[in-house]
Amino acid sequence: MHYERPQFFHVMQYAASADRDVVDMVSGNPDWEPPAALRDGLREYADADPDEFQYPPSEGLRDLREEIAARRNVDPDRIVVTNGTGEANYLAMAAALDRDAGSEVLLTDPVYPYYPGKTELLDADATLVPAERDGSLDPARFREAASEETSLILVNTPNNPTGAVYSRETMRELAAVAEEVDATLVADEVYDHFDFTGEFESALTLDSDRVIVTTGYSKSMAITGFRVGYAVLPEHLVDAAKTRHMLVNVTTSRPPQAAVLRALRETDAEYYADVRAMLRERAATFTDALDAAGAEYTSPDGAFYVLARFEGFPGTMENAKRLIDEGGVAGMPGETFGSARDEWLRFALVTPRVEEAAARLTDYFG
Amino acid sequence: MHYERPQFFHVMQYAASADRDVVDMVSGNPDWEPPAALRDGLREYADADPDEFQYPPSEGLRDLREEIAARRNVDPDRIVVTNGTGEANYLAMAAALDRDAGSEVLLTDPVYPYYPGKTELLDADATLVPAERDGSLDPARFREAASEETSLILVNTPNNPTGAVYSRETMRELAAVAEEVDATLVADEVYDHFDFTGEFESALTLDSDRVIVTTGYSKSMAITGFRVGYAVLPEHLVDAAKTRHMLVNVTTSRPPQAAVLRALRETDAEYYADVRAMLRERAATFTDALDAAGAEYTSPDGAFYVLARFEGFPGTMENAKRLIDEGGVAGMPGETFGSARDEWLRFALVTPRVEEAAARLTDYFG
Numbered sequence: 001m002h003y004e005r006p007q008f009f010h011v012m013q014y015a016a017s018a019d020r021d022v023v024d025m026v027s028g029n030p031d032w033e034p035p036a037a038l039r040d041g042l043r044e045y046a047d048a049d050p051d052e053f054q055y056p057p058s059e060g061l062r063d064l065r066e067e068i069a070a071r072r073n074v075d076p077d078r079i080v081v082t083n084g085t086g087e088a089n090y091l092a093m094a095a096a097l098d099r100d101a102g103s104e105v106l107l108t109d110p111v112y113p114y115y116p117g118k119t120e121l122l123d124a125d126a127t128l129v130p131a132e133r134d135g136s137l138d139p140a141r142f143r144e145a146a147s148e149e150t151s152l153i154l155v156n157t158p159n160n161p162t163g164a165v166y167s168r169e170t171m172r173e174l175a176a177v178a179e180e181v182d183a184t185l186v187a188d189e190v191y192d193h194f195d196f197t198g199e200f201e202s203a204l205t206l207d208s209d210r211v212i213v214t215t216g217y218s219k220s221m222a223i224t225g226f227r228v229g230y231a232v233l234p235e236h237l238v239d240a241a242k243t244r245h246m247l248v249n250v251t252t253s254r255p256p257q258a259a260v261l262r263a264l265r266e267t268d269a270e271y272y273a274d275v276r277a278m279l280r281e282r283a284a285t286f287t288d289a290l291d292a293a294g295a296e297y298t299s300p301d302g303a304f305y306v307l308a309r310f311e312g313f314p315g316t317m318e319n320a321k322r323l324i325d326e327g328g329v330a331g332m333p334g335e336t337f338g339s340a341r342d343e344w345l346r347f348a349l350v351t352p353r354v355e356e357a358a359a360r361l362t363d364y365f366g
Numbered sequence: 367m368h369y370e371r372p373q374f375f376h377v378m379q380y381a382a383s384a385d386r387d388v389v390d391m392v393s394g395n396p397d398w399e400p401p402a403a404l405r406d407g408l409r410e411y412a413d414a415d416p417d418e419f420q421y422p423p424s425e426g427l428r429d430l431r432e433e434i435a436a437r438r439n440v441d442p443d444r445i446v447v448t449n450g451t452g453e454a455n456y457l458a459m460a461a462a463l464d465r466d467a468g469s470e471v472l473l474t475d476p477v478y479p480y481y482p483g484k485t486e487l488l489d490a491d492a493t494l495v496p497a498e499r500d501g502s503l504d505p506a507r508f509r510e511a512a513s514e515e516t517s518l519i520l521v522n523t524p525n526n527p528t529g530a531v532y533s534r535e536t537m538r539e540l541a542a543v544a545e546e547v548d549a550t551l552v553a554d555e556v557y558d559h560f561d562f563t564g565e566f567e568s569a570l571t572l573d574s575d576r577v578i579v580t581t582g583y584s585k586s587m588a589i590t591g592f593r594v595g596y597a598v599l600p601e602h603l604v605d606a607a608k609t610r611h612m613l614v615n616v617t618t619s620r621p622p623q624a625a626v627l628r629a630l631r632e633t634d635a636e637y638y639a640d641v642r643a644m645l646r647e648r649a650a651t652f653t654d655a656l657d658a659a660g661a662e663y664t665s666p667d668g669a670f671y672v673l674a675r676f677e678g679f680p681g682t683m684e685n686a687k688r689l690i691d692e693g694g695v696a697g698m699p700g701e702t703f704g705s706a707r708d709e710w711l712r713f714a715l716v717t718p719r720v721e722e723a724a725a726r727l728t729d730y731f732g
Contacts, residue, residue, distance in 0.1 A: 029420035042412035042621060046405045054395035055590045083449055083593075086616035114613065121613045224421045225620035227449075247480065247487045250452040253619040254591035255408060 007113070007317065007336040014321055015330035023357040025347040026330045028160065028304075030222035032278065034263070035271050038221055041262030045255050056254045058246045060230070064261045068230060071264075072204055078232050080241050081252050085190040085216035085229035087245070090118055092212040092231050093152060095240040096184035097122050102149040106142060110337035112160055112188075124151065130340050135164030135298060139173035146181045153178050158191040158200060158302025161337050161346040165302040168201045175203070178210045184237070186212045190229070191303040193220035193272050196280055200302060209234035217260050219304075220272065226256040279304050282349040289358030293365040304349040307334065307341060310365050315344045327364035329357045373479070373683065373702040380687055381696035389723040391713040392696045394526065394670075396588035398644065400629070401637050404587055407628030411621050422620045424612045426596070430627045434596060437630075438570055444598050446607050447618050451556040451582035451595035453611070456484055458578040458597050459518060461606040462550035463488050468515040472508060476703035478526050478554075490517065496706050501530030501664060505539035512547045519544050524557040524566060524668025527703050527712040531668040534567045541569070544576045550603070552578045556595070557669040559586035559638050562646055566668060575600035583626050585670075586638065592622040645670050648715040655724030659731040670715040673700065673707060676731050681710045693730035695723045 008026060015022045045052070059065065060081025069076035082088040097103070105119045109128035119126040129145050131137055142153060153174055157166040171187065178185040187203035192215055204213050216229025233241050245251075283299060286306055290297045296309040308331075313319055315334030323345070324330045334344035351357070374392060381388045411418070425431065426447025435442035448454040463469070471485045475494035485492040495511050497503055508519060519540055523532040537553065544551040553569035558581055570579050582595025599607050611617075649665060652672055656663045662675040674697075679685055681700030689711070690696045700710035717723070 027421075029417070031416065033416055034419055039412045042408055046408035046412065050397065050399055050588060051395070053400055053589045053591050055393075083615045083619065087614060090614050114616075117613045121610065222416060223419045225419050225617070227615070227617065227619040244487065247483045248453060248456050248614060249449045249593070250480075251591070251593065253449065253593040253622050255621050255625070256619050259621070 008332065010317070011320055011330060011332060015324050018324050020325070020328055022324055022328050022330050023351055023353045023360065024330050025349070025351060025357060026332055027350065028219070028348055029224050029350055030219060031350050031352060032222050032275055034222045035267040037266035038223065038259050038263035040266075041259035042255065044262065045258040048258075052258075053254070056251055056257060058251045059242050060252060061254070061257045061261060064257050064264075067261060067264050072202070072232060074204060074232050078235065078238055080231050080233065080238070080245055081257060082216070082229045082231060082245065083249055083252050084218055084227040085188065085214055086114065087249065088214035088216065088229045088231040089114070089154070089186065089188055091241040091244055092186045092214050092233065093118055093154065094122055094244055095233060095237040096152040096186065096212070097124055098240050099151065099184070099237075101182045102147075102151040104147070104149040104151060106145055106150055106153045108137065108155055109340040110161055110334070112156055113336060115154055128338050131162060131164070135159060135162030137166055137170050137174070139170060139177060142174055142177045143180070146177050146183065148181055150181045150183045152184050152186060154186040154188065156188040156190070158195055158300075160191065160303050161305050161307055161332070161334075161341065163298050163300025163303050163305055163307070165195055165197050165200045167199070168205070171203045172206055175206050175208045175210050183210075184212060185210055186214060189213055189215045190219055194276060194279065194304055195302045196276065197301045204232060209236065212237065221260065221263055223256070226260065228252065228256045228260045279349055282354040286347065286349065286354050286358050289362045292362045295361075295365060306347045306349065307344045308347060309344045313365070315342055320345065323364070328360050374698065376683070377686055377696060377698060381690050384690050386691070386694055388690050388694050388696050389717055389719045389726065390696050391715070391717060391723060392698055393716065394585070394714055395590050395716055396585060397716050397718060398588050398641055400588045401633040403632035404589065404625050404629035406632075407625035408621065410628065411624040414624075418624075419620070422617055422623060424617045425608050426618060427620070427623045427627060430623050430630075433627060433630050438568070438598060440570060440598050444601065444604055446597050446599065446604070446611055447623060448582070448595045448597060448611065449615055449618050450584055450593040451554060451580050452480065453615065454580035454582065454595045454597040455480070455520070455552065455554055457607040457610055458552045458580050458599065459484055459520065460488055460610055461599060461603040462518040462552065462578070463490050464606050465517065465550070465603075467548045468513075468517040470513070470515040470517060472511055472516055472519045474503065474521055475706040476527055476700070478522055479702055481520055494704050497528060497530070501525060501528030503532055503536050503540070505536060505543060508540060508543045509546070512543050512549065514547055516547045516549045518550050518552060520552040520554065522554040522556075524561055524666075526557065526669050527671045527673055527698070527700075527707065529664050529666025529669050529671055529673070531561055531563050531566045533565070534571070537569045538572055541572050541574045541576050549576075550578060551576055552580060555579055555581045556585055560642060560645060560670055561668045562642065563667045570598060575602065578603065587626065587629055589622070592626065594618065594622045594626045645715055648720040652713065652715065652720050652724050655728045658728045661727075661731060672713045672715065673710045674713060675710045679731070681708055686711060689730070694726045
């Protein structure tokens with residue numbers, strides 16, 4: 001396996017060791033408070049009986065799976081609680097590929113770099129299908145790319161890095177393409193709490209046995225380090241996922257499961273709405289500055305990233321470093337997300353210093 | 367993949383749903399208190415800044431790796447902190463197999479059932495090499511079994527289920543066999559804190575670039591549900607393990623890493639010695655009763671299991687269930703650990719009711 005570490009690390013390290021002050025808009029790490037009940041959940045767990053410190057069921061704490069099942073309107077037996085959405089995607093992809101329905105994986109371009117990495121880990125071949133200029137997907141392109149070798153179509157909505165939210169009709173069509181070539185559609189919905197359109201619908205609502213949905217609490221509860229995610233699989237794939245989960249990880253760590261369970265039960269809608277409002281404000285501040293700097297950009301419909309294109313300043317690693325050194329703002333080079341956005345830079349809205357970053361960009365490019 | 371769930375689950379479920387009171391000696395779940403500092407570590411973490419709730423480095427918290435490195439006298443860059451020893455074994459096996467040095471894995475018989483499961487997951491073939499009657503290993507048997515197809519030799523010491531502690535000389539010879547056929551030796555030392563001989567030495571002391579050591583805190587800190595383990599790999603294999611770890615899990619959950627770090631720093635030797643003394647006492651109580659019941663048994667040199675053979679009562683699943691129903695004691699059937707101990711039953715010393723269990727066995731078999 002010759003997979004390289006995602007370039008995130010490289011850019012973050014470069015930014016951290018710069019000689020000047022840099023506003024870090026590279027990582028996907030929320031900078032806001034987790035739900036208060038999450039902290040309470042950890043405190044409560046710290047005083048639990050020793051038997052609560054032992055193996056939970058391999059597929060996750062029963063109460064947590066039932067809480068999720070009730071919210072998602074699915075059978076708890078279809079849920080596997082995983083070490084973050086990352087493991088959920090790995091299990092979902094492996095389960096789809098283990099069906100021996102082919103070794104090709106259709107991904108989008110731009111693409112979240114972990115997806116081609118996982119594809120290679122699983123000895124499959126990735127084909128990138130271009131997203132449209134506005135970030136939306138045209139299912140016809142997937143139909144054209146799909147063949148009997150296609151085992152899996154994997155998309156992320158709301159999308160990192162484009163900020164697009166795919167319509168229910170798009171997702172239904174992608175599921176239909178999967179059906180036509182005997183493949184599985186995996187929808188990574190980890191940004192499901194960050195939909196600014198009010199129109200996002202989970203692919204679970206398609207109620208299709210061709211669809212796996214993966215998600216987690218890393219972003220919605222601002223706890224990327226906790227590693228609690230889950231996959232909802234159709235019945236015919238759930239055993240394969242549970243078996244692999246058991247053999248790789250035995251089970252997901254229990255203290256974060258317990259904390260997430262309490263936070264799920266006790267956190268009201270206001271917490272999530274406040275974070276969404278803050279992110280919308282940050283996006284507006286930032287894109288106003290991009291207007292002033294004469295840049296092209298995408299206003300996110302979901303997730304928390306802004307893609308920006310500065311004339312004569314393509315999204316190379318070299319330019320990302322130049323912007324750190326000369327502009328004092330760190331973003332991800334678009335070239336690290338496939339080829340479709342190699343003219344662009346991605347900025348994550350995970351810093352209270354968005355206004356400052358925006359001013360610096362206006363100064364530098366304006 | 368047609369791997370079946372380990373039979374642990376089956377027996378535990380059967381015992382839990384029995385009509386009568388049953389002393390559960392099936393699981394490997396410690397029933398004693400974790401170190402007090404572990405609970406303090408969780409409490410402290412619950413109040414941490416939001417940025418401490420985000421992704422730790424993929425290979426583990428820097429401070430934790432340095433604490434481990436100092437204790438084990440290895441370079442921190444050789445350490446990957448994993449989701450328990452289970453993931454450490456998975457990464458170690460995959461790293462050894464990815465060298466393309468063959469697709470055969472040598473395991474012991476009796477064998478911990480997850481090892482053949484992981485072997486199958488990794489598309490390799492397991493060959494079981496019999497342990498001696500007393501549980502020790504004869505390296506000559508491994509030399510005979512090894513060939514150019516052998517990529518990996520995996521042993522567990524102190525051993526589950528035999529209670530054997532392999533001598534340093536045995537481990538050195540196994541490393542030599544690995545060297546001869548261009549393979550890797552993996553030593554799973556998760557029971558390293560439960561050595562009753564005082565002579566156990568980690569395979570790290572062999573200082574061989576053919577050796578990977580895996581271990582974790584599940585047993586030593588009585589926290590099987592926390593999922594904090596690690597692998598120490600030779601330099602030429604560490605990148606492969608880190609890459610797979612990142613692609614499968616991104617990173618190990620942070621709250622348990624923080625708690626383990628504090629417990630490592632603040633727990634004195636007395637904690638571990640007290641647990642060892644308690645286990646020795648339980649072993650003595652239990653084997654005295656086995657004497658009275660006329661059974662053959664192994665007194666563990668390490669780990670916390672006793673293997674017992676009752677005349678005319680082989681270690682089948684059927685008999686394990688019969689003993690639950692008729693004797694009120696739940697143990698694991700030896701047949702689930704390969705073929706070498708299919709006459710035996712395994713009893714885990716993880717209950718304060720060992721004396722009661724012993725009395726019940728004396729009544730039933732005596």
